[in-house]
Amino acid sequence: MRPDSVTHMFRRLNEASGLPPIRHHDLRHGAASRENFGLGLSAMSRQHMPAETGLVRAFVNTLDLRVFTRHGEPHEQLDALDTPAALTRWLHGQDLIADADHADLADFRLAHTLRAALRAAVGEAGDVSPSSRPLQWPACVTIQPGGPPALMPTGFGVEAGLGRIAVAAAGAVADGTWLRLKMCDAPDCRWIFYDRSKPGRARWCEPALCGNRMKTRAYRERRREAGSNPR
Numbered sequence: 374m375r376p377d378s379v380t381h382m383f384r385r386l387n388e389a390s391g392l393p394p395i396r397h398h399d400l401r402h403g404a405a406s407r408e409n410f411g412l413g414l415s416a417m418s419r420q421h422m423p424a425e426t427g428l429v430r431a432f433v434n435t436l437d438l439r440v441f442t443r444h445g446e447p448h449e450q451l452d453a454l455d456t457p458a459a460l461t462r463w464l465h466g467q468d469l470i471a472d473a474d475h476a477d478l479a480d481f482r483l484a485h486t487l488r489a490a491l492r493a494a495v496g497e498a499g500d501v502s503p504s505s506r507p508l509q510w511p512a513c514v515t516i517q518p519g520g521p522p523a524l525m526p527t528g529f530g531v532e533a534g535l536g537r538i539a540v541a542a543a544g545a546v547a548d549g550t551w552l553r554l555k556m557c558d559a560p561d562c563r564w565i566f567y568d569r570s571k572p573g574r575a576r577w578c579e580p581a582l583c584g585n586r587m588k589t590r591a592y593r594e595r596r597r598e599a600g601s602n603p604r
């Protein structure tokens with residue numbers, strides 16, 4: 374093992390978790406400050422995104438509609454699920470299907486329908502009109518002795534893999550974290566983020582990026598309007 378292997382592994386885990394960048398080294402300081410400020414677990418858990426909610430967020434963000442320019446580089450729109458093969462790769466990467474499972478065209482359409490419905494549920498004014506019929510995804514409640522009843526996806530293969538995302542979304546509603554999944558208010562962003570702010574009223578995926586850009590734009594517009602309407 375190389376000396377920096379742990380650092381690299383930690384960085385990968387950090388990125389996969391969807392948390393803001395954390396240095397492995399800083400973890401002990403974080404634990405120490407939490408102790409010092411007397412923050413209990415309940416205060417921390419509000420800002421914590423459960424893995425299942427993270428799965429929903431990762432799925433809806435496979436459609437990346439960001440088009441703003443950052444550091445002079447325009448962001449390009451990207452659909453990470455643009456072919457059945459790409460969908461298979463993504464589902465394998467998330468461990469939602471077995472190695473032998475591969476998405477066909479029907480699975481591909483189903484994935485896009487589910488994604489559009491979930492994005493619309495978060496508030497995306499995309500191609501799902503509010504008047505269209507709600508998507509009904511089959512799932513079943515499994516009750517076993519000695520354990521809590523659980524909502525499980527039905528079907529096999531890719532359909533069941535996608536079903537796990539639908540079930541995770543219902544789980545996010547049940548644990549109250551669904552309300553923290555929000556679409557960035559910036560029309561040139563529309564990234565779906567997890568609102569970790571204490572009051573839960575964040576509007577932008579990154580205040581320093583999208584928030585500042587929107588505020589600067591609004592300021593320029595106000596100035597332009599003031600300039601065109603001299604008193």
Ligand SMILES: [Zn+2]
Pocket residue numbers: 557558559562563564577578579583
């Ligand atoms: Zn944004």
